[in-house]
Amino acid sequence: MKAVIMAGGKGTRLGQRTLDLPKPLVPVNGKPVLEHQIDNFARYGITEIWVVIGHLGEQIEQHLGDGSQYGVSIRYIREDRPLGTAGALHGMQETLGESFVLAYGDVVFDVNLGQMIDYHLAHHWLGTLAVHPNNHPYDSDVLKVGVDGTVQAIYPKNEKRDFDYRNCVNAGLFVLRSSLIAAIAPDAKQDLEKDVLTHLIAEGAIGAYKTTEYMKDMGTPDRFDKVQAHMEQGVVHAKNLSQKQKAIFLDRDGTINRYVGLVTNPDALELETFVIDALKRINDSSFLCIVVTNQPVVARNLCTEEEVDRIHDRMETLLGNEGAYVDDILYCPHHPDRGYPEENKAYKIACSCRKPGIGMVLEAAGRYNIDLSASYFIGDTTVDIQTGYNAQTTTILVGTGLGGSDDKYAIGPDYTAQHLLEAVDGILSGAFQPRSERKYVEHS
Structure with a gap:
């Protein structure tokens, strides 16, 4: 060619x-x-x-x-x-x-x-x-x-x-x-x-x-100055997909946007404090930034997948207007519990993608050649921490959203942070070491 x-x-x-x-x-x-x-x-x-x-x-x-x-x-x-x-x-x-x-x-x-x-x-x-x-x-x-x-x-x-x-x-x-x-x-x-x-x-x-x-x-x-800095830092070549990638997986509700229960329309989505700065720092690093979120609103018939896409359009527009972005968004529309009159039966199934299942994480890993042992999972619930643990990533619980109060799983994170920016700073500074570099890994 x-x-x-x-x-x-x-x-x-x-x-x-x-x-x-x-x-x-x-x-x-x-x-x-x-x-x-x-x-x-x-x-x-x-x-x-x-x-x-x-x-x-x-x-x-x-x-x-x-x-x-x-x-x-x-x-x-x-x-x-x-x-x-x-x-x-x-x-x-x-x-x-x-x-x-x-x-x-x-x-x-x-x-x-x-x-x-x-x-x-x-x-x-x-x-x-x-x-x-x-x-x-x-x-x-x-x-x-x-x-x-x-x-x-x-x-x-x-x-x-x-x-x-x-x-x-x-x-x-x-x-x-x-x-x-x-x-x-x-x-x-x-x-x-x-x-x-x-x-x-x-x-x-x-x-x-x-x-x-x-x-x-x-x-x-x-833009020239940014490209120059990225070249000097090795970011440019590191992101070639022929090489193993590192990712920071993010929950959505309570981590990126404020937790208000189920978000069923774009107007209900409001970004958490410090999220813009946190994502900008990921964007300037060699890490990918991938959102992995359960969205049972579809299974509950509160909105369609097209409407979930419009919610994500709003999120990406808000981020982009401030100079930040996520590399990809994966979501699970399913929910396993049946029997509710208003439910969308087509989505009421047991699946491998719903967290704490790791179907979405594995899909992203295959798509972008990600080394999960060098990657992180950040969220505000024990469901997120269990997901990260199941995927063999390093887990960080943030204090925003539910702050771990869901108590669905008896598992502790590798690290905690008040908010997403503190979590990202911990990763990029080396204070939060990845699983691949720690000789001994234990979850409480």
Whole structure:
């Protein structure tokens, strides 16, 4: 498979960081963004790369040469005038083969491309977009994705949103079938998302590859500084899914949002104190942040799964507006006890996903290659502590919500904290050691 890098941007938002450099040559941790991208491509056997150049493109061509110093072959598409993120692809259908990878030149990423390509080839879509949550969804293109992975809508970053939405952002990395190029007009400036993908989304021809791997643009000074820090700390490569991941599993009610009993509509969801700061610290670390929650409101017929999704839309919107996110949300809609007149019998079943069962934890572990012995489970009930213990994670009981007063299980946590922020600080500081690093583990 071949790759295309869109490297023609001027980088005006970076200001003095670019000086007389084209944006894709700005060094991150001592190496230009383009070299980081080429290294990732080469690692997965993608050695034929086309680089689209425009503004100060001669510097890029001079720096990269023919690519032999990186173990790849590089050719160039020189734009005499800017053609946008799609226009330069016109006429390259036969050159690029059946499918190709495309990346924006200002995105720092470290992704298991073999896994992403396999996912793309297993589906019928013309294009597969790498998507993830980020800390600025309010000024990003956000996608609505169906349960089968098909992209149903795109909410552009420059349009006002007066509704709740899932933090699912187009990351600037794609696998595209070359037949898609037929939708690109000749010799015309076109935006890949607005002028090409939006129309194909309406036809159900575009899919989403959701991943927790590192993909961040460095197009503003603040974002550049964050990417630089993450590169120095080893966070970027640590999140490649070819490597074992560490996760912090979080209960929802009483841990993230205030405990008010069963939440049956978005208006009832209010974030706990210190949650934003806690999640931001997880987001800046090498840990994944995954919500695992029982939601028997569905089995009790108090709301539908679609309504639970809308509650989670509200939660992700509230978090995203403050620059925080969770990597994934898994919930169990079941309840084992039958016999109530108003119940939804289809969900009144004994299952492996309802906590303290570990079905949701195992699903996440399989999806994201998680080492459970290096991971944590944080919640406000003994049900959460029992779940974490059953999954062989390190458990932390927080004093918010029920604060362990449910007394459903006679089990003590590995650690306690007043609230989520204190728990996260204990993990990141090393004060709360994971099970994998403790020689002796005992639960009271």
